Amino acid sequence: MNRGVAIWRCVKCRTGFFPQRLLCARCHGDRFEEDRVYQAVVEEISTIRHMLGQTD
């Protein structure tokens, strides 16, 4: 079952945000409600082959 991903939607203008914000970047509303999205487009991918601090 796809549990989706939690996002935060501005109550005033309905714009969705991820990660969570303090004020809406569109209307500067200060109230958000949690929503979930179940579909998204993967636009770019990478494979991490070397972690920072890894010495070998």
Add this chain to the structure above:
Amino acid sequence: MTVRLTSGPIPLNALPDKIMHTNAAIIGVGQSAYTRRPQPGQSTHTFIRDAVVAALADAEIDPCEIDGMAVASFSLAPDAAVDLAWKLGLSLRWLVQDTNGGSSAMNMLGHALRAIETGAASMILVTGGDATGLGGYAKVAANFNIVTQLHLAPLGHGGPNGVYALVTSRQMKTYGLQKSDYGHLAIAQRAWAAHNPYAVYRGPMTMEDYLTAPLVADPLSRYDCVPVVAGAQAIVVAHPDRCPRGRAPVRVRAHRASFNYDNQEGDGLQTGIGTFAGELWRAAGVDPGDIDVASIYDDYPTMVLAQLNDLGMIPGNDLARFARRDIGERRFPLNTWGGMLSAGQPGGPAGGLNGISEAVLQLQRRAGARQVEDARLAVTTGYGMTLYRYGGTAAAAVLERVE
């Protein structure tokens, strides 16, 4: 190495009546040694001390004359700026601690210029440095901000390398860039680094070396990722009259900055520089084509191209042609100290100060074998603070040799 410029001198009638900062100039620069692995007894504080001592000697001033200081570092804590002032024996009337990472150096320069102009201080030390070591930097990267702690580090994102791998993929597709195009930047900067005794990597690099280097985060490979070093930089800002005798002071014709320019709603291919570039050039009274030498913040070649494009320095937005022709054929003097990609990144703040310092040395004709002939105008930038998907801070300045 001497580079002959293709652009001629700026006609006097192109200069605006009022230079933005006429009463403030950079009069001295200094740096510590850079090292990949700091030894016992070496710390952020000792590297900063070494850079400060070198800058004060270069500016030929007594430490007692310093009445203002700006500092930025990822590893000064739990000390703050005033602790550093205390440990350096500096009693000040103006003090700034900047937290804008890769654009901290440019930001502090702007603050210092305005402080000198307004009389808040008369002799300002601007410094930055870090000595996190590789493991320490990994901790910094994993805890860079709350969003990184919550949403990126748990994925094993690999720090900024993983983030800019995605930006690079997007840039390659958008502008038709090949992997080798980024290699032209890395190779050209390595050639400059051969003449910089402070650079941690000075050996020649070939395109084969670049293309066969191990992948770090596809498509980024070893030479696309800035090497973390321990070290520090410092500059001195004061009235131009305080510049040592026989040396041209370096003035800032224009300075602009941007913070959180797009709420992380773009794709990272544009930087905050795009919000002010036109205003910067108008304020400076010169055009991108007038620039003799450029210090562009280079944590990744991707972002060098992005910043240059935002500055309007890449004709036709043809990033591939610029990389192959202007950089690959050494037509444009870019990051002439080797950049952070070859000299090393002693934290973002000091890395940015290195670019400013190199511009000063070039304009004062003190760059030795790296000297760009008749350099008179330079552009310097800063870029940093990866908020989530790319950097949220940027700044740029046009520097001028005062005859």
